[in-house]
Amino acid sequence: MLPDAVAALRCPVCSGTFVLDHQAQLTLKCPTGHAFDAAKQGYFNLLTGKGTVFESDSAQMVAARQRFLDAGHYAPLEEAVAGLASDFLDRPGSLVLDAGTGTGHYLRTVLDASPKAAAIGLDISKFALRRAARLNPEAANLVWDLWRPLPVADDAVDVVMVVFAPRNPAEFARVLRPGGTLIVVTPQPGHLADLASLGGMLKIEEGKAERLAATMSGYFTEAVEHTLDVPLVLSGSEITDLAYMGPAGHHLRREEIDALLHGRATLATTAKFQLSAFTGGPRLS
Numbered sequence: 001m002l003p004d005a006v007a008a009l010r011c012p013v014c015s016g017t018f019v020l021d022h023q024a025q026l027t028l029k030c031p032t033g034h035a036f037d038a039a040k041q042g043y044f045n046l047l048t049g050k051g052t053v054f055e056s057d058s059a060q061m062v063a064a065r066q067r068f069l070d071a072g073h074y075a076p077l078e079e080a081v082a083g084l085a086s087d088f089l090d091r092p093g094s095l096v097l098d099a100g101t102g103t104g105h106y107l108r109t110v111l112d113a114s115p116k117a118a119a120i121g122l123d124i125s126k127f128a129l130r131r132a133a134r135l136n137p138e139a140a141n142l143v144w145d146l147w148r149p150l151p152v153a154d155d156a157v158d159v160v161m162v163v164f165a166p167r168n169p170a171e172f173a174r175v176l177r178p179g180g181t182l183i184v185v186t187p188q189p190g191h192l193a194d195l196a197s198l199g200g201m202l203k204i205e206e207g208k209a210e211r212l213a214a215t216m217s218g219y220f221t222e223a224v225e226h227t228l229d230v231p232l233v234l235s236g237s238e239i240t241d242l243a244y245m246g247p248a249g250h251h252l253r254r255e256e257i258d259a260l261l262h263g264r265a266t267l268a269t270t271a272k273f274q275l276s277a278f279t280g281g282p283r284l285s
């Protein structure tokens, strides 16, 4: 499956195609001679130059996210995303791009539901990709900044999925084949409201009504929107994980989050998601 994904990749330096060289170590090589070795966990770092100023999720934040997702709290969301994607991934060689793949958790569910599909996972955090590469070894897992032109060919992808990660509509439209779909998951107003109100500083993913469709409208023609509410009953360490895996993890230590929660043993709250499925119209040039 990795070779199918490699065929859709483009060298970030010269836009050349890649071949996968298996000699001493797994390497992506373009005809001009640019080469990117796999890390020992199996992901590739394609970022060149100085890298980005973005503050990526720490190893501890990534571990918290993996624990929380592995416990199955967001399983209804995983299944909903996999269901939306599967209609577009039923032929051999079909390709899904997971933008901001994180630990690869959602992509795993998508690939299990669509076993013929190849996959590319992009994320700026190498800590996240170490886990994603273990979970999804058949995918091309790449360290990349979603705000840069994506290292992916035009019209090569059947499904772009973006679960709580940055959206670059121009690039998503460029890589998506005509008739493909872009699946975007965003928080709805009131998402995890009980957590946010529990500790004053525990910012969660923003829940404000976003004009998502407006930001996509220059590139995508229509959206089907679904909402999904997932009731949660969480124990003490799960509450901390949920807070720590979000924006609060960037500016608070785990102990500081625990202190804000005042030893809270359980929390009932509701995760409120919006799933938007856009279909690509003719690409604007």
Ligand SMILES: C[S@@+](CC[C@H](N)C(=O)[O-])C[C@H]1O[C@@H](n2cnc3c(N)ncnc32)[C@H](O)[C@@H]1O
Residues within 6 Å of the ligand: 054, 056, 057, 065, 099, 100, 101, 102, 103, 104, 105, 106, 122, 123, 124, 125, 128, 144, 145, 146, 147, 162, 163, 164, 165, 166
């Ligand atoms: C809230 S997490 C969501 C991860 C995954 N989709 C999930 O739901 O579990 C956001 C992810 O976006 C990644 N990210 C943020 N900014 C990025 C950027 N500019 N380029 C690539 N990845 C980025 C982060 O490293 C993180 O893994």
Ligand SMILES: [Zn+2]
Residues within 6 Å of the ligand: 011, 012, 013, 014, 015, 016, 030, 031, 032, 033, 034
């Ligand atoms: Zn090159």
